[in-house]
Amino acid sequence: MRDLLCDMTKCLQVRGLQIRRNGRALLDVADLTLDGPGPTLLLGPNGAGKSLLLRCLHGLISPDQGRVIQDGAPLGPVHTARQAMVFQQPVLLRRSVSANLDFVLRRQKIARDARKTRIAELLTEGGLEDKARQSARSLSGGEAQRLAILRALATGPETLFLDEPTSALDPSATQMIERMIQRASTRGVRIVMVTHDIGQARRLAADIVMMQGGHVVEHGPAKQVLDAPESEASRRYLAGGLVT
C-alpha cells in the first residue's frame, strides 16, 4: 500500500536490502521509503552503513539481496542518470576549474555558448568566479568540495547524494557548502546526505534516517528524531555517548 502512497516522481524506496562481506551483514535495511520534499540526512556513527546505503541508492554498489526502487521501478541507468553524487574526498579531474564543469556539460551535448553561460552561472553560485582558469587540483579543501558540488549540479540532477562532504572542512567552509545545499534544495533538487555531525543534521535536515550497525534504527521528521528519539540507539548517539 505504501508504494502507492508516495509521490511517484520523488519516491526512493529500499526493500530487504543486504550487503554481506565474509558472512557478516554490513548493511541490512528491510524497508525504507524516502518521499519527503526536504533534505534527508543519514545520521549515525562511523561504520553504521550510511555510505554503503548511499552508494546503493546511487547504483554504485549492487546489493547482495533486495533492491532499490525509484518512482515505482527498479533502480536502473535511467534513474542514476538523473542522480549525482558528491564524495567525502572530492575527485576532481586534472584540469582547470571550468574544464571540470565543461566536462559534464559537454556530455549533455550542450552547445558551446550555452556551456559558457552555464559555467559562469555555476562558478558564481559556488563563489569560484576568479578561479575559473586555475588548476582544480590546486584548490583548497573547501573550494575543491564546492567545485565538486557545482559539477554534480551541472548534470541537472533530480537527486543529489552527498557523502559527508564537510567532514574535513573548517566551520566557514562548511557553512558555505551548507548554504549551497540549502539553495539547491530550495530549487527542487532532492538532497540525500550522509553526516555524523548532529549540528549539521539540525541545520539542514527535513527528515533524518538514524543508522547503526548496518540497520535503520529510526526514520522521521528531523525535529522529532532529534528532540524525541524513539529508539535507545538514537538517544545514545544524540547524547554523544559511544555507540558500538
Next chain:
Amino acid sequence: MQGLASEFSLAVALIFEGDSELWAIVLLSLKVSVFAVLISALIGMPVGAALAVARFPGRRSLIVLMNALMGFPPVVVGLLVYLMLSRSGPLGVLELLYTPTAMIIAQVVLVTPIVAALTRQVIEMLAEEYSEQLRSLGVSRLASVPVLLWDARLALVTALLAGFGRAIAEVGAVIIVGGNINHVTRVMTTTIALETSKGNLALALALGAILIGIAVVVNAMVSAASLRAEQEGLRHA
C-alpha cells in the same frame, strides 16, 4: 693512445663544424625514432589504458605478457620484421625492406609494449581514484579511457620518453631491417656499429656522445614543454 685522442677530437670537430653527412644521419635517427614513438603511442596508449580499465578473463596473463615483451631482444624483433618484409615474406610486395619505414616498423614493435605497459600502470592508478566519480557521472568504462589518458598526460610523457630512449639507442633490429645503407638507412647506432667494426673506436665514441646529447636535449625539451603545458594549458580549458 695519442691516435685515439686525436681521432676523438677530429670527431668532435666534425660534430661542431656541422658536417652535413653526419647531421643527415642524426636527422634520420630522429625522424625514424620520433615517428616510431608517435605510432607506438597511438597503439600502446589506448591498449594500455583499455587493459587498465577493462575486466575480462585472461587480462592478468595479457599484462604479464606485455610486461615481458618490454624486454624483447631487438635482434629477434629485427629478424621477425625481416622475415615479414623480406621478398619471400608475407609483406614482401610492399618493398619496405631496407627502407626507413622498415626501421620504423621494427622500432614500433620494440616500443609499443613499453608504452602500453607503462600506460597501463599509470592509468590503473588513476582509474582507481576516478572510478566511482566517473561511474557516478555515467561515464562507461570504455568512455573513461580518453578521460583517463588526458588526465594522465603528464605521466604519459614519461612513458613516451622511455620508449624514445629505447628506439633511438637500438641497433640490433634496425641494422637487420634497414641494412645500414649509406644515405638511405644509416642511423646513429648503425654508424656506431660500423665504425666500431672498422676499429675507429674514437669516432664511434664521439657518435655515442652525440647520441647521449640528443637524448638529454629531447628529454629537456619535453620536460620543459610539459611543464609549460601544465601551467598554460589550464588557462585555455
Next chain:
Amino acid sequence: MFRAAIRAAAVALGLTAGAVSAETPFIVVQSTTSTQNSGLLEYILPWFEAESGIDVRVVAVGTGQAIRNAINGDGDVLLVHAKPAEEKFVADGWGVERKDLMYNDFVLVGPKSDPAEIRGGSDILAALTAIAEAEAPFASRGDDSGTHKAELSHWSAAGLDPTGASGAWYRETGSGMGATLNVASGMDAYTLTDRATWLSFGNRGNLEVLVEGDPRLFNQYGVILVNPKKHHHVRAASGQRFIDWLTGADGQEAIASFRLEGQQVFFPNAQ
C-alpha cells in the same frame, strides 16, 4: 586495401624506397663487410652512379647472410667471396651466372710477442699447426662468412680440427671481421683477415701481419645477378648493367686504382 593504406602512409611520410626511387632508380647489392669496411665500394660506386644514374644501395653482411638474403630475394646483385657457396647458389637456380670480379688476399695477423713463433713465414698451414701446438689464442669469425669458410678450409688442409678447443684457445666471435679484429686486438690473439679490412682497421693495438704471401691465401670475389626467374621483382636490367660495368674496363680500372695506405689491395681479374 590494407597494403595500399600502408603504402600511402609510408609515401606520405616520405620514407619509402618508392618515394625516393620515383626520382632515382636503384639496385640493392648484398655484399660483404670487407668490401664496405675497406672503403672500396664507397670509392668506386660514384663512377658507376654518375655514368648510369643508378643508385647502388649496399647491404654489407657476412657472405653466408648475404647469400641467404639473396635467396630470399632481398637483393638484386650478390658480391661475395666464397666460390663454392657462390657456385652452389647459381647451381640451385638462385643466381643467373657467376663471374670472377677481383681478388685480394688474406693475411694472418697476431700479437707482436708471437707466442707460436710464426713471424715471417709464408706457409699458412705450418703457421696454423704451430698456433695449435702452442695453444696460442686464435680468434675465428665463426659466422659462416667467406673469411670463416676460408679459415676452416686451411685448418682442415693442415689436418687439424680447432673446434675441439672452442672456448679454450680457439675463440669463435660469431661476428664480422672488424669485431673479430677488435677481439683479437683486445686479447692478443691470432686471426685470419682479408688485407683490405686489415689496412683500413683503426684499432690494431699490438697486432701486426705475421704470415702472408701463401698462394692458398688468395681470396677470389665473384659477382652474381640474382635470378629474375626466381624473383620477378629483381631489377635485372640495372643489376646486369652494374655487373657489366664492374667486370668491364671502366670498373676493373676503378678497382685497380683503389689504394689503402698507398697499397693496392684489390686486384681485378674479370675475364
